[in-house]
Amino acid sequence: MIDRRVWTAGPRWSLVALLAATGVAAWSLWQAIALDPVPDATIVQVTASFSHIATRPSTSSRQMASAVDRDLFRPDRRRPTHRFRLPGEQTESEGQSIAGGGALKLIGTAVFPEGGGFAMCRLGTGSPKLVRIGERLGQYTLHHVAKGKAVFRTSSGTTMEVAVPKAGS
Numbered sequence: 001m002i003d004r005r006v007w008t009a010g011p012r013w014s015l016v017a018l019l020a021a022t023g024v025a026a027w028s029l030w031q032a033i034a035l036d037p038v039p040d041a042t043i044v045q046v047t048a049s050f051s052h053i054a055t056r057p058s059t060s061s062r063q064m065a066s067a068v069d070r071d072l073f074r075p076d077r078r079r080p081t082h083r084f085r086l087p088g089e090q091t092e093s094e095g096q097s098i099a100g101g102g103a104l105k106l107i108g109t110a111v112f113p114e115g116g117g118f119a120m121c122r123l124g125t126g127s128p129k130l131v132r133i134g135e136r137l138g139q140y141t142l143h144h145v146a147k148g149k150a151v152f153r154t155s156s157g158t159t160m161e162v163a164v165p166k167a168g169s
Contacts, residue, residue: 104137104152106162109145117145121162 071077104123111117118132119142131142137152140160144151149163 104140104160104162106150106164108164109148109150111145111147118142119145119150121150 104121107120107122107128109117109119116133118130120128120130121137122128123138123140129137131137133142133145135142139155140152141155142150143153143159149161152160152162154160
């Protein structure tokens with residue numbers, strides 16, 4: 001024998017759960033749409049002095065006209081004779097005179113399977129530089145790279161072979 005109260009209680013609890021879920025959904029929607037009151041804006045006065053900030057000098061009309069006359073898209077425009085340097089940066093001639101007087105030290109080499117390569121070397125007390133075949137470092141031009149050694153040509157045409165120093169020397 002089947003108890004009828006069990007079968008009729010299921011739909012009642014389902015209806016109660018559906019009403020509760022609808023109520024929660026309605027309350028959540030109301031909370032999402034409702035706007036919070038905005039507090040009154042207060043006026044803040046800035047009393048800081050901006051006199052310590054360095055101002056950039058104004059551009060004169062002569063400098064502006066000079067810049068406009070140097071049109072980037074003119075067909076007769078040519079490449080500058082020397083590379084742009086930042087203020088205080090040494091020029092190439094200064095770098096060569098500093099680096100040209102020291103001894104050449106080979107730090108390491110890399111040889112490519114197709115025959116090319118590069119060398120990491122330092123001239124005098126300068127910082128190490130990466131030199132590819134055909135590039136110059138001071139008065140030396142890299143001519144050939146092999147495992148652990150490199151061949152340089154000087155500006156006078158003589159060749160000089162430099163090897164990587166052994167560990168501990």
